[in-house]
Amino acid sequence: MTQATESRPGADAPEVNGPPKQSRFWIVEFYSSAIGKKWVMALTGIGLMGFVLVHMVGNLKMFLGRTEFDHYAESLRTLLYPIFPHGVVLWIFRIGLIVMFGFHIHSAYTLTRMNHRARPIKYQSPRDYVAVTFASRTMRWTGIIIGLYLIFHLADLTWGFANPDFVRGAAYDNLVASFERWPIAIIYILANIALGIHLFHGGWSIFQSTGMNNPRYNSARRGFAAGFAILVAGINCLFPIAVLAGVVH
Amino acid sequence: MSTTLNLKLKVWRQESADDVGAFEYYDVAVADDASFLEMLDYVNEGLILDDREPIAFDHDCREGICGSCSLMIDGQAHGPQKGTATCQLFMRKFSDGDEIVVEPWRAAGFPLVKDLAVNRAAFDRIIEAGGYISVNTGAAPDANITLVPKEAADAAMDAAACIGCGACVAACPNSAGNLFTAAKLQHLNLLPQGQPERLARTEAMVEKMEEFFGSCTNHGECQEACPKEISVDFIAMMNRDYLKAKLANRKRSGQKKFG
Known part of the structure; x- marks a missing residue:
């Protein structure tokens, strides 16, 4: 038999985030949930990891000299030419990257807001964390640093207005002129350290957020994240160091 | 023989949710074979004898199975001992002269009731959303008619x-309820009896959880704090099931939306 219980004010669960969004489109409903946003964060993260890996591999061409590097830079514009006209495939990639960055940042922003709502009153005594890492606690900040650096990087070597010696199309000379200024080189190195820290937590987080959980590879997940972060960020840091050291000139 | 510990307690006192709270200090001498809650009982006996208001805290079975006790002790949920609820934490874990800081759980989903007691009704709402299986009544089924692999039963x-x-x-830097919800989902989703409502259940419980709590950023603090050492692997399974719940052809599997 059901029993009527007296309801006291404040006795029920609180209102925090409001009811879930209803939509005719499953993808909209999915993205409006926090777990859906974590999926999007992970999938765009995979795409962006692919980009930073290919970007790093392409830049290794600078060790082969000016001709090889400039040829590589030009080849990006003639990808799949003549199936696609000159530069079209590069623009498809650029639009894809912009969309991925957009969703990656939007989901991070919305989830951060949600997390702040979830604990309006902080702990009044110091926490004694057991499992968090420096990387996991600083994802927002390393993310912001990478975003600001990305804008600077484009202004320096794509648009060229942050680089006084910029000549459109002379990729190798632009890069050397930029990295020869030691403050610029330091910005690149610091930003890539931030990228490495971001990748260390992100690389592991992908597995968790997308439910890739299998005893066959679980023990390798942290190692993959660390290896990928060191590979990409470490080699990226080598480029300005190589220019400053006169290996690339 | 037990030894006596002289401790300084720093406890959060707050009359009600609307009041402003503050830490208050208490000196307590307690045997090292007392549990943490017994230590608080001693303090409260002293307070009552002094005609002062005793410290309110949640407790019930005191044998680590009911889930009533809470407390943030020295910045860790359920204190410094792994895999232990506060009631099973014994004072021998502390040393003579220690200062121990005790705070309530802090989360918008767990509003404070008084002192160290918080309202965890949000968890009940999540269970109501789908933490059950529907069974038509009838004759009792034969034992072992539904085969369950040993590994699935263990998980x-x-x-x-x-x-x-x-x-x-409480331990999550984002106040996320993912470990609780994942545990309550997966203990049904892993068994044959849980399959008919698996997708509808996952969708309903996840979305109810997100009405109250933050989002998971994969720190892993929850599994370290959990007195039952439940693994974040269940969160990974929940994330996968949630995608399936949104992607699958639910009309065909008869799993229409709950509610």
């Missing part, structure tokens, strides 16, 4: 160990 049992204390939310 489901690991998830079912959740006592719903809320340490995962």
Whole structure:
């Protein structure tokens, strides 16, 4: 038999985030949930990891000299030419990257807001964390640093207005002129350290957020994240160091 | 023989949710074979004898299975001992002369009731949203008519160990309720009896959880704080099931939306 219980004010669960969004489109409903946003964060993260890996591999061409590097830079514009006209495939990639960055940042922003709502009153005594890492606690900040650096990087070597010696199309000379200024080189190195820290937590987080959980590879997940972060960020840091050291000139 | 510890307690006192709270200090001499809650009982006996208001804190079974006790002790949910609820934490874990800081769980989903007691009704709402299986009544089925692999039964049992204390939310830097919800989902989703409602259940419980708590950023603090040492692997399974719930052809599997 059901029993009527007296309801006291404040006795029920609180209102925090409001009811879930209803939509005719499953993808909209999915993205409006926090777990859906974590999926999007992970999938765009995979795409962006692919980009930073290919970007790093392409830049290794600078060790082969000016001709090889400039040829590589030009080849990006003639990808799949003549199936696609000159530069079209590069623009498809650029639009894809912009969309991925957009969703990656939007989901991070919305989830951060949600997390702040979830604990309006902080702990009044110091926490004694057991499992968090420096990387996991600083994802927002390393993310912001990478975003600001990305804008600077484009202004320096794509648009060229942050680089006084910029000549459109002379990729190798632009890069050397930029990295020869030691403050610029330091910005690149610091930003890539931030990228490495971001990748260390992100690389592991992908597995968790997308439910890739299998005893066959679980023990390798942290190692993959660390290896990928060191590979990409470490080699990226080598480029300005190589220019400053006169290996690339 | 037990030894006596002289401790300084720093405890959060707050009359009600609307009041402003503050830490208050208490000196206590307690035997090292007392549990943490017994230590608080001693303090409260002293307070009552002094005609002062005793410290309010949640407790019930005191044997680590009911999930009533809570407390942030020295910045860790359920204190410094791994895999232990506050009631099973004994004072021998501390040293003579220690200062111990005691705070309530802090989360918007767990509003403070008084002192160290918080309202965990949000967890009940999540269970109501789908933490059950529907069984038509009738004659009792034959034993072992539904085959369950031993490994699946073990994994489901690991998830079912959740006592719903809320340490995962309290320990999470984002106040996320993912470990609780994942445990309550997966102990059913791993078993054959849980399959008919698996997708509808996952969708309903996840979305109810997100009405109250933050989002998971994969720190892993929850599994360290959990008195039942429930693994974040269950969160990974929940994330996968949630995508399936949104992607699958639910009309065909008869799993229409709950509610």
